[in-house]
Amino acid sequence: MFIDHAKIYVVAGSGGAGCVAFRREKYIPKGGPSGGDGGHGGDVIARADRHIHTLLDFKFETRYKAERGTHGMGSNMTGKSGESLVIRVPVGTVIRDAEDGRVLADLLQEGQEAVIAKGGRGGRGNSRFTTPTNRAPREWEPGFPGEERTVELELKLIADVGLVGLPNAGKSTLLSRISAARPKIADYPFTTLTPNLGIVRAGEKGTFVVADIPGLISGAHEGKGLGIQFLRHIERTKVLAILLDCNSESMESDYHTLIHELESYSPLLLQKKRMIVYTKKDLSPGKFSGLKKKVTGPVPALTISAVSGEGLDELIRLLWDILQEEERTSSLS
Numbered sequence: 396m397f398i399d400h401a402k403i404y405v406v407a408g409s410g411g412a413g414c415v416a417f418r419r420e421k422y423i424p425k426g427g428p429s430g431g432d433g434g435h436g437g438d439v440i441a442r443a444d445r446h447i448h449t450l451l452d453f454k455f456e457t458r459y460k461a462e463r464g465t466h467g468m469g470s471n472m473t474g475k476s477g478e479s480l481v482i483r484v485p486v487g488t489v490i491r492d493a494e495d496g497r498v499l500a501d502l503l504q505e506g507q508e509a510v511i512a513k514g515g516r517g518g519r520g521n522s523r524f525t526t527p528t529n530r531a532p533r534e535w536e537p538g539f540p541g542e543e544r545t546v547e548l549e550l551k552l553i554a555d556v557g558l559v560g561l562p563n564a565g566k567s568t569l570l571s572r573i574s575a576a577r578p579k580i581a582d583y584p585f586t587t588l589t590p591n592l593g594i595v596r597a598g599e600k601g602t603f604v605v606a607d608i609p610g611l612i613s614g615a616h617e618g619k620g621l622g623i624q625f626l627r628h629i630e631r632t633k634v635l636a637i638l639l640d641c642n643s644e645s646m647e648s649d650y651h652t653l654i655h656e657l658e659s660y661s662p663l664l665l666q667k668k669r670m671i672v673y674t675k676k677d678l679s680p681g682k683f684s685g686l687k688k689k690v691t692g693p694v695p696a697l698t699i700s701a702v703s704g705e706g707l708d709e710l711i712r713l714l715w716d717i718l719q720e721e722e723r724t725s726s727l728s
C-alpha cells in the first residue's frame with residue numbers, strides 16, 4: 396500500500412451579526428424592533444471525486460476558507476448565508492483532526508461528502524429579544540465564529556497500472572521517465588527492493604498511478620528472488636504492463652516465465668487487461684519485430700526506449716485508453 400499525506404488549514408465562515416432596527420412607518424410613532432438575524436457562515440466540505448488521484452495540490456495550497464454570512468438588516472431581513480467551500484479529494488481519503496487525531500471523514504465513495512469545519516451561526520437581531528416587558532430591545536448578537544482547524548489528509552493509493560518484468564527489464568527507468576518518481580536505477584538485478592509509485596499525467600485528460608515493483612524471476616511464486624510478496628501490490632491494479640527487454644535472446648521464454656509466475660500467484664492476475672512493453676529499443680540493432688501474436692494472443696504491444704524517449708507518449712496514451720475502456724466495462728457490469 397502506498398501512502399500520500401498532506402496537511403491543510405481549514406476555516407469555516409463566521410456568521411453575520413444580528414441587526415438592531417426599528418420599524419418606521421407612517422402614523423405609527425413607536426415601531427417595534429425589526430433587526431434581522433445574521434446569515435450563517437459557509438462550511439468547509441470535503442468531497443470524494445474520482446477524477447482526483449493525488450494530494451499533490453494540497454502541498455501547494457494549504458489554506459482553505461469558506462465565505463462568511465452577511466449581517467442581518469432592518470425590516471427583519473436575515474443576512475445571506477456564506478457559500479460553503481467544497482474541497483475535492485481523491486476517493487479513499489481519510490481526514491483527521493491534526494490536534495487529536497480524531498477521524499473527521501473517511502470518504503470511500505465517489506461523491507461522498509463530509510463537513511470538516513462547520514460554519515458559525517448568524518447572530519440574532521434585536522427583534523428576537525422582544526419580551527413582554529421589553530418591547531423595544533436594543534440587544535443583538537454578533538455572528539458566531541466558524542470552526543477552524545488543521546487537518547491531515549491521508550490517501551492510501553491503489554495503482555492503476557502495475558509494471559511487471561524480469562529484473563533489469565527497465566521498469567524503474569520507465570517509471571522515472573513518465574512520472575516524477577525517482578526510483579533507484581542500476582545495471583544489476585534486484586535494484587528495486589520495495590515498490591515505487593508514480594503519478595503519470597495523460598495530457599489534459601487526467602492522471603493515473605503506476606506501480607513499479609521488484610523484478611520477478613522463475614520460481615518467484617515459491618519465494619525465489621524477492622518472491623511474490625510484492626505481487627499483492629498489483630492485485631488491485633486495473634492493468635498490467637509486461638516489460639520485456641527487446642534485446643533478450645530468450646524473449647519468448649522471458650514472457651512465459653512472467654505469465655507463469657503471475658498465474659501461479661493468482662489466476663485472477665491474468666484476467667486483468669494487459670499489454671506488452673518492449674524496452675531498450677535504442678540498444679536493439681536493426682529492426683525489431685517483437686513476439687509473434689501466436690505467443691502473446693491479442694495483447695496490445697509497444698516498443699519504447701526510456702533513454703531516447705521513443706514511444707513514451709504513445710505508451711501513456713495507450714495506457715490511458717485501456718484504463719478508460721476498463722472503467723467503461725466495469726461500470727457496466
Ligand SMILES: Nc1nc2c(ncn2[C@@H]2O[C@H](COP(=O)(O)OP(=O)(O)OP(=O)(O)O)[C@@H](O)[C@H]2O)c(=O)[nH]1
Binds near residue numbers: 674677701
Ligand atoms: N539503453 C537503455 N538502457 C536502459 C533503458 N531502460 C533501462 N535501461 C538500463 O537498464 C538497467 C536496468 O534498469 P532498471 O530500470 O533499474 O530495471 P528494473 O526493471 O527496474 O530492474 P529491477 O529493479 O532490478 O527489477 C539500467 O542500467 C538502466 O539504465 C533503455 O530504454 N535503454
Ligand SMILES: [Mg+2]
Binds near residue numbers: 587
Ligand atoms: Mg527497478
